Amino acid sequence: MTIRVDPENNEIRTLLELADFRGQLVLEIGCGDGRLTWRYAGRAEHVMAIDPFAASIARAKENMPGELKNRVEFHLIAFEDFAAANEPSTFDGIILSWSF
Amino acid sequence: MKYEGMVHALEEIHRLLRSDGCLINIQPLIEAPLIKVYQENTVIFIEPDPSYDYEEDMRQAEAALTQGIQRGLFSIERSSEFDFLTYGSSVPELRDFWAKAGAYDDSPKEDTTEARVAEIYARVEKIRQAAGQGVEVALHERARITRLKPNVMNEETL
Numbered sequence: 001m002t003i004r005v006d007p008e009n010n011e012i013r014t015l016l017e018l019a020d021f022r023g024q025l026v027l028e029i030g031c032g033d034g035r036l037t038w039r040y041a042g043r044a045e046h047v048m049a050i051d052p053f054a055a056s057i058a059r060a061k062e063n064m065p066g067e068l069k070n071r072v073e074f075h076l077i078a079f080e081d082f083a084a085a086n087e088p089s090t091f092d093g094i095i096l097s098w099s100f
Numbered sequence: 101m102k103y104e105g106m107v108h109a110l111e112e113i114h115r116l117l118r119s120d121g122c123l124i125n126i127q128p129l130i131e132a133p134l135i136k137v138y139q140e141n142t143v144i145f146i147e148p149d150p151s152y153d154y155e156e157d158m159r160q161a162e163a164a165l166t167q168g169i170q171r172g173l174f175s176i177e178r179s180s181e182f183d184f185l186t187y188g189s190s191v192p193e194l195r196d197f198w199a200k201a202g203a204y205d206d207s208p209k210e211d212t213t214e215a216r217v218a219e220i221y222a223r224v225e226k227i228r229q230a231a232g233q234g235v236e237v238a239l240h241e242r243a244r245i246t247r248l249k250p251n252v253m254n255e256e257t258l
Contacts (some may be wrong), residue, residue: 003188003197010182011126011243018178019124027116029109036126049128055200080105083112087183094113098105098243100161 013037024092030099034060041072052078106164114173120174134240139231150216174248184241194239232235
């Protein structure tokens with residue numbers, strides 16, 4: 001049987017009620033296999049999605065929808081390392097995705 | 101991630117955000133998820149997940165967020181709760197799925213917890229087999245999405 005995650009779309013519906021990512025540079029922390037990323041990335045200007053789990057990032061890259069390839073980057077990196085390598089005031093939106 | 105690490109992460113998030121940006125925090129509520137068995141659209145079994153063991157992590161996350169707000173790093177703009185369900189053919193399949201996603205700690209638990217987990221799984225499996233066709237098992241979590249805006253801080257307050 002195929003696993004079905006939030007087929008009711010409650011998560012993305014609630015997220016889009018609270019945030020408008022149009023034209024934004026978004027950082028997603030704890031993106032996992034990209035499950036949520038796919039659902040909002042089409043609205044953003046660009047998404048950088050990070051996760052410290054290699055298997056998750058590998059699946060995210062493997063399953064990336066073709067139309068999002070120029071819009072989404074996946075990086076295998078812990079947030080503290082990512083933050084240390086990035087300049088202040090870089091992102092319009094940051095999503096802490098089930099990662100606290 | 102422990103409390104101190106979460107507070108530091110919030111400081112770094114504040115630094116990385118533009119002043120007119122926003123932080124979106126998605127996290128489960130501090131309550132055990134429910135294991136449900138559906139036959140067609142009817143719930144025929146419901147129990148709290150006995151393997152739930154991240155309450156303390158969630159309390160630390162709440163405390164870190166509260167600290168970030170009290171220090172003036174962020175202000176809450178809006179918040180909303182939602183139901184998050186994952187469906188599969190069995191509880192082990194669901195747990196295996198979330199373990200592979202890095203979202204579930206399948207490390208060994210105390211004997212009493214393991215025994216309770218085994219008991220619930222056995223009951224679910226029995227119900228699932230007895231019900232026959234059109235049966236699904238679901239893990240039902242309640243979660244919250246909070247939108248926070250970064251506040252302007254000076255060097256002394258950071």
